[in-house]
Amino acid sequence: MQEAAKRSDDVPGAGPEPVRPVLVNDDAVRSALAQHLSRISGQRTEITSFGRKSSGFSWITYAFVARSSAEGDRKLILRVGPPNGLFAPYSVLPQVTALQSLAGTGVPVPALVSSAQDGAEIGFPFFICTHVDGDVPAPWAASELDPDHKRAIARQFVEILASLHRIDASTTPFASLQQGGERAELRAIAGWRASLARPTARYYPLLDWGGRWLYDNCPPPPRRTIVHGDYRIGNFIEDSGRITSILDWELTHLGDPHEDLAWAMMPTFNARSRKLYGVLERAEVIDLYQRASGIPVSDRSLAFYEAYALYQAAAIQMCAVRAFEVDRFNDMRLAVMASQMSSIVRAFERALEAAA
Structure with a gap:
């Protein structure tokens, strides 16, 4: 499924050849996917309408239809963790744990179909889940929507987060994520x-100092809850005025619920507004x-x-730049992320002053 990195021989006086990017071959993935689904279902499965979705900055996402004589056509989603992606090396465990734990709760998630960390058949870590109808609202397009519609969605968004934080993680597979120590x-x-x-990585003295301060001053949580880790506008599916699925659980963990609340209210995810989705005041x-x-x-x-949240955002920007410049991950959106660093660092400085 992948094209291995290639280096030049050690020739005196000659520099090394540039490392070639590791490519995810869509045709090979499609063929292996058909074999995988045929094996786990015990019947021949054909893959139709197979194609990449442009959304997301980390996992590669494919939408497709799995066709078999017994089950007919099923609309599914495949997510693949590329070896040179934003958060490589990838683990499917957080996302799989989330989909397993939250099925049938007040937190809507797609149904898990299959997964593999070693990716032996597909070639990379992957998981497959059901397709959920609807649209992913983009924060930068929020002004085009009716304010009453946005307000209803924003309230659902907060209520679903509250439902997530009310779940007793000890009764779910999330308990396996609870590790001793730090x-x-x-x-x-x-x-x-x-x-x-x-x-x-580019060096920012304030981030260096601020990272140490955050580590030394992290407050105790009011309780340990399931934390999504990337709970924001743009990470859910909406259909007919209702949030039908919460997406992108790769950073989920057990921790402080304040983390999700602070991340969700960042102006970056709210069309640069201090209001959630541009309509709900902070209070x-x-x-x-x-x-x-x-x-x-x-x-x-x-x-x-x-x-x-701002410190993490800065680190993610630098991960994106590295993925593009060093690991040659072919997504032009990652190339421009460094341009946002100056505004993030300035906002981080103000936030540190407020938190100190």
């Missing part, structure tokens, strides 16, 4: 700090969340996680 928030901060310290979001979740929101913790 808290998930601290592991994440340490991971982003290490990413920003890589030799190929209204917090009040609605507290009443729906039963979890009191701490001003101090929320300020901390608003600073952390």
